Amino acid sequence: MNLTEQVIRSFQNIENERHRFLITTFIKKLHEYVRETEPSEQEWEQAIRFLTETGKLCHEQRQEYILLSDVLGVSMLIDQILHEKNEVQTPSTVFGPFFIDNMPIRPFGSSIISDDAAAPPLLVRGKITDIEGNPVAGARIDVWQTAENGMYSGQDPHQSTDNLRGVFLSQEDGSYAFQTILPVSYPIPDDGTVGKLMAYAKRSVWRPAHIHFKIEADGFQGLVTHLFLEGDEYLQNDAVFGVKDRLIVRYSEEKADDTSRERYGLNTDYRLIEYDFILTGDESRER
Ligand code: BEZ
Numbered sequence: 384m385n386l387t388e389q390v391i392r393s394f395q396n397i398e399n400e401r402h403r404f405l406i407t408t409f410i411k412k413l414h415e416y417v418r419e420t421e422p423s424e425q426e427w428e429q430a431i432r433f434l435t436e437t438g439k440l441c442h443e444q445r446q447e448y449i450l451l452s453d454v455l456g457v458s459m460l461i462d463q464i465l466h467e468k469n470e471v472q473t474p475s476t477v478f479g480p481f482f483i484d485n486m487p488i489r490p491f492g493s494s495i496i497s498d499d500a501a502a503p504p505l506l507v508r509g510k511i512t513d514i515e516g517n518p519v520a521g522a523r524i525d526v527w528q529t530a531e532n533g534m535y536s537g538q539d540p541h542q543s544t545d546n547l548r549g550v551f552l553s554q555e556d557g558s559y560a561f562q563t564i565l566p567v568s569y570p571i572p573d574d575g576t577v578g579k580l581m582a583y584a585k586r587s588v589w590r591p592a593h594i595h596f597k598i599e600a601d602g603f604q605g606l607v608t609h610l611f612l613e614g615d616e617y618l619q620n621d622a623v624f625g626v627k628d629r630l631i632v633r634y635s636e637e638k639a640d641d642t643s644r645e646r647y648g649l650n651t652d653y654r655l656i657e658y659d660f661i662l663t664g665d666e667s668r669e670r
């Protein structure tokens with residue numbers, strides 16, 4: 384019996400079949416990797432140091448390992464495997480580290496801007512539907528995005544916690560609407576081991592501008608996704624590989640009119656994104 388077989392056998396007493404499979408397959412692939420690459424002792428030590436440093440950076444507010452998974456494409460690979468069986472539903476993408484739970488529930492059509500913003504208003508609106516196009520009422524839509532300086536609240540001590548964040552509930556006809564400003568592209572946190580790796584590989588740490596959405600509704604699978612802006616210079620080169628074509632949207636320039644004034648209190652020219660999110664029923668969940 385070779386060493387790999389011995390190690391695999393040493394884990395055979397794990398009773399949970401799935402866990403046994405996950406661990407023994409990991410060992411098999413790891414041993415294959417070591418056999419193929421034949422690391423020197425120095426390289427092995429360097430790898431251990433990298434993992435140690437990465438672990439030391441992790442705490443409640445920072446998860447360097449998730450960031451590592453993101454830049455290695457593992458987060459998006461898992462997303463693909465779990466969510467791409469249904470081609471009708473709105474595609475999902477990475478969650479990212481900047482979500483804050485329990486943000487205020489805001490009225491339909493209201494603004495998520497809590498601090499001053501110089502950019503023209505952006506109205507984002509559309510419907511939440513099922514895969515047949517029927518409206519989904521009462522869906523909980525969490526949104527969050529960067530301010531004009533490319534930072535999220537929580538990351539930037541100068542922003543109010545609820546700035547550019549909020550929760551909206553879809554109306555009876557499935558519609559949702561909120562006011563914001565255009566998000567901007569920004570670098571992922573690059574002051575840790577992931578940043579060092581990216582610099583060493585001469586990779587860009589930038590993400591194209593996007594608005595995050597987390598949508599939950601009774602009877603439906605949750606959806607974690609973004610809307611990206613057409614024309615962004617980083618769409619082809621997202622540091623975490625999160626872009627999907629169906630999530631790229633265009634905004635239009637609109638003039639204030641009676642409807643925008645009455646429905647949304649928009650008295651100035653504004654920008655508009657219209658996007659419908661399609662949810663899959665809970666019953667088709669795979670695992
Ligand atoms: C984000 O979009 O917020 C994000 C996602 C992955 C890594 C870093 C940031």
Ligand code: FE
Binds near residue numbers: 479481595
């Ligand atoms: Fe983001």
